[in-house]
Amino acid sequence: MSALLAGLAAALAVPAVFELLRLVAPARALTLVTTALAPARAAGRGGRTAAGEQRRLALVAALAACVAGWLIAGALVAMVLVAVGPLLARAVVRVRHERWRTAVEADAPAAARALADAYAAGHALGGALDVAASDGALAARTRELLRESVAAREAGATLDVALAGLVARSGPGAWAGIVALLLLQRETGGDLVRLLRELAEDLEHGARVEAEARSASAQARLTARIVVALPALGAAIALLAAPSIASAVISRPGPRGLLITAVVLQCLALVAVRRLARVGER
Template sequence: MTRLLVLGFAAGALGAVGGARLAGEAAALVRSRAPRLAAGAAALVDIVLRAGREGRDPGARERRRLLAAGALAAFVAGWLVLGLVPAIGVAAVGPLAVSRVLRSGRERYRHAVDRGAASMAGALADALTGGHSLRGAIVAAASGLDGEAGVELRRVASELALGARTEDALEAMRARVRSHGVDTIVAASLLQRGAGGDLAGLLRECARALEDHARLEHDARAATAQARFTGVIVVLLPLGGALLAELASPGYLAHLAGSFLTAWLGGLALVMQLVAAVLIRRLGRVRV
């Protein structure tokens, strides 16, 4: 008996020493890899932020990294919340969510540039009035214009500094942004550049028209804001009720899912809620 106690004590001591040694090695490995992991994560976050701040699309290599990181994050989250088997299905949703985030960032950037199109037209008109050519007016206006419109105009100025033709740089901006305001500015600039005339006056008229357009769009959004908000609340009410029922009686949703009929009806209701949310979003979209 004493011998067994001694052997047990020795095994426990050796296990504790081995565990401490293994923990030390793991900590050293984490410390050595942590800067690289942190730098990689920061680079991925910066790619997503630049999509919304500068409208830049990630390259093929960056996109692969983002999709892989999204799948890994979704898998880990699904594993912790739902378990191993459901986590595999959740991991397939991760890349779709990343693509949606990138697309949403680019859309926000495009709308921000479109909102600043009137300021862009006014800045170009002021530079042309000061005696600059169209090429020089772009460079001069880019240095004094703020916001996303200024970022886009500075990108055009950088392309001109690298030797790009004025027409090509403006067409590239129009293709990137795809907005009504920028299309108007580029069309006016290229037409007047080829046909001659008072480009500064035309751009000022464009600026006034774009400001009126933005004001009309804002009024239309304000008029439909309450209806859109009510629609979203109505869509979210059943989901909130289901969560409250689960909190009040844990396992309630799992019990419903155990029956084929209730699971089928619940899935059908969820699909109809998603369709209703999409339709409300489309109906509430303002087009002026």
């Protein structure tokens, strides 16, 4: 009887959801979805996400995972997914943030040349940043990054503080080298135009070498990721084919222990593949 009532409740939940969506104005629903996903989009477009927005995204992910788990496999799986949902949301934000940093770092050689051209035209460091921030040859995200340093200077921050904020957003790497060169030349002097152009050439050479290394190891990394993903894909197919298998596995100590061991080993494999791929890329 309980199984019959649960099936009836699940069947009635679907038209109830559609009726609720029909009552909500489409524009309002789109606004709610856009607001909920704003932190992930901000991490990919601007390289930053406020703490409050991250908490909101984690809450939305937890609720979505709970509903999906409840409808597919029952209450126990829903409770597990409630804990996993926020972790996945944070992982999405982190990945998009890293992609933004990678894209900005790829544009560092062009930014170094833009700064060198501005210096060659007679601008000081503050003016050179302003000119480079308006250079159409740079990507929009890079111009935005430079504009923040210019805005910090206009707001009264010292040059050191403005450049430190630039490095904090862009992360360690090419931009840290550019900022270190700017500050070092300000203290010791030297031909900054030549140094910036040589740095741009070195950064481009390093990027070419890194791209060649990624290309040489791309097939091995893809194969490793596919092998790691196969057990999870098989489990998902089995769960869709027979949703009751989840409760049957979780309710018995032996299968439950094997499942936990498999999940732990799967997570370790994911971490190992990620570390190996990162070593190959760096």
